[in-house]
Amino acid sequence: MNVSRAPVSDGLAWLPAHRFFHELSPRARVVLSQLPLTVTMVLVTGIVLVFHPALLLDPVFKAGLMLHAVMFILALAVPWQRLPPAASLAVPVLDFVPIGMIRESGVETVPALGAMAVLPVVWLTSSQLYPRFGLAMSFLGPLLAVWVPLLLRGSAAGEEYSVVVLLPVLMFATGFAVHTLSASRDHQQRTLEEARGQLQAALDSSARKERLINTVVDAVGVGVLALDAGGSSTLRNQQQKRNYALAYPSPAPGREPEVHIYGRGGKELLVPEMRPERRAARGEDFSDYLVWIGENGKQRVFSTSARAIRDDGRFDGSVVTFTDVTALIEAMTAKDAFLSNVTHELRAPLTSILGYTEVLTAREDLPGDAGAMLQVIQRNGQRLQRLVTDLLTAASGSVDVRPEPADLAEIIGFSLATAVPLAGAAGVNLVNESAPQVPALIDTTRMGQVLDNLLSNAIKYSPDGGNVTVRAGATKEGVFCSVTDTGIGMKQEDLRELFTKFFRSETARKSGIPGIGLGLAITKTIVENHGGSITCTSKPGNGSTFTLTLPAIR
Known part of the structure; x- marks a missing residue:
């Protein structure tokens, strides 16, 4: 629907002149108001x-x-600035006297002379100083101007009296209209001034907020890029400008500009459609999208994330962040290289140990209990070999699991038997409260690894002795197994990071108990690869309980 705005503009056209008038000195205003009648x-x-x-x-x-x-x-001589503003109304009131005299003398020759009364009427009713007084005088002034001479003359026909009645009425009607328009004008001006003040305050506030946002955005060490709905940049902080200079270096004279944004380990140039800003311009949301920016030898690795801005579901732009993770990537690369080297060095002696153990086990001339001892050596050597392999797999985040029907209670028994020497040395009493048989679909070696980790931790973090209790049984949902100790426990805030690789709780670090913080991360991965879950409850000084649940055999 088209609406014309011309009337609004025309209605406000008087505002600059009105503002100009009120910016004049009091004397200039009085003279300017008297000037129309003088002319x-x-x-x-x-x-x-x-x-x-x-x-x-x-x-x-x-x-x-x-x-x-x-x-x-x-009007020219009186110092109006020293008098109250209302004093100037004496001029239009007194103007009715000369207007009445001129009209009386020339009414028969020039009948329209009485119309000059409209000028003081307009002055009185538009000033808005004393609105009621101005309206009253807009009627009484013309009335006296025409009737006083008539009464002083003392003789007039009835028709003359009826004619002169009309002039005061018309002047009053004119004054009322002017008063109404002036009141509306002043109201509009006040409204406009208030709106202008609010707009200026909003603009000042917006400018302050913009400066604050720019300062905050420039202060962070993350590149920030804002795009509008068309994909054009609307904001780029200082860090992102430096990132941009890496990606789009100034070309040498005579050479085409080059783009240095790579993926896949910094080896392959990203096609334009896969660059973070292009994806964000299409309205995509993404997180931790790695890109390599810069020329070879100067590359930096950035984790990019984007969030679309939407207005009632309509795409209205996007914000992209570029976080420099070069140091983190280098540390992870160094860690993986370290783990690879360590596991390689451990595998060779472990292979020899397992090989000679197998040879000894095959002999028939062993003492009576030597066979059982060799089986323990072989079993723990195999687990150690798997652990060495896990140092590599932990880096990749995957652990191979091959579930098959087995008795979890039997595996618990093996793990408890293996833990007896360690528990005895620590003064810990091992308690088995598991059901006699707990059928489950599990990888026996991996589940033994889980139980060995949990029992080893329970004993290790019970430096003052106590009990370590294992419980297992069937539930409606499947199978559960819990390991409870009475050791040092840990704080609630540590529980959130407990299953993170290389994490060790503050209590564990302060106690001086050795460890690298990898066992529980591997344990969690193994349990989840079985389709189960593992949780922990703990309080400082009251021990911990690790509970794992596994799905039922189907």
Whole structure:
């Protein structure tokens, strides 16, 4: 629907002039308000001089002109700035006297002379100083101007009285209209000034917020890029400008500009459609999208994330962040290289140990208990070999699991038997409260690894002895197994990071108990690869309980 705005513009066209008028000095305002009547008097004098020269000989007409001249001189001479604002209303009130005299003397010759009363009426009703007084005088002033001379004359026909009644009524109607328009004008001006003040305050507040946002955005060590709905940049902080210089270096003279944004380990150039800003411009949301920026030898690795800005579901731009993770990537690479080297060095002696153990186990001339001892050596050697392999697999985040039907209670028994020497040395009493048989679909070697980890931790973190209790059984959902100790426990905030690689709780670090913080991460991966879950509850000084649940055999 088209709506014309011209009336609004026309209605506000007086505002600059109105503002200009009120910025004048009080004397200038009075003179400017009196000037229209003075100009009118001059025109009337000229018309009378040309068309009715005899009227100039009338003493009343001359007295009226002289009185108005005195009024104009007073408007120029009086120091209005020293008087109250309402004092200036005396001028339009007194103007009715010379207007009445001029009208009385020339009414028969120039009947329209009484219309000059409209000028002081407009002044009185538009000033808004005393609205009721102005309206009253807009009626009484013209009334007295025409009726007083009539009464002083003392003789007039009835028709003359009826004619002169009309002038005060018309002047009052004009004054009322002017008063209404002036009140509306002043109200509009106040509203406009208030709106202008609010707009200026909003602009100042917006400018302050913009400066604050720019300062905050420039202060962070993350590159920030804001895009509009068309994909054009609307904000780029200082860090992102430096990132941009890496990606788009200034070309040498005579050479085409180059783009250095790579993927896949920094070896392959990213196609334009896969660059973070292009993806964000399409409205995609993504996190931890790795890109390599810069020329070979100067490359930095950035983790990029984008979030779309939407207005009622409509795409309205996007914000992209570039976090420099070069140091983290280098540390992870170094860690993986370290783990690879360590596991390689451990595998060779472990292979020899397992090989000779297998040879010894095959002999028939062993002492009575040597066979059982060799089985323990072989079993733990195999687990150690798997652990060495896990140092590599932990880096990749995957652990191979091959579930098959087995008795979890039997594996618990093996793990407890293996843990007896360690528990005895630590003064820990091992308690088995598991059901006699706990059928489950599990990888026996991996589950033994889980139980060995949990029992080893329970004993290790019970430096003052105590009990370690294992419980297992069937539930409606499947199978559960818990390991509870009475050791040092840990804080609630440590539980959130407990299963993170290489994490060790503050209590464990302060106790001086050795460890690298890898066992529980591997344990969690094994349990989850079985389709299960593992949780921990703990309190400082009251021990910990690790509970794992596994799905039922189907």
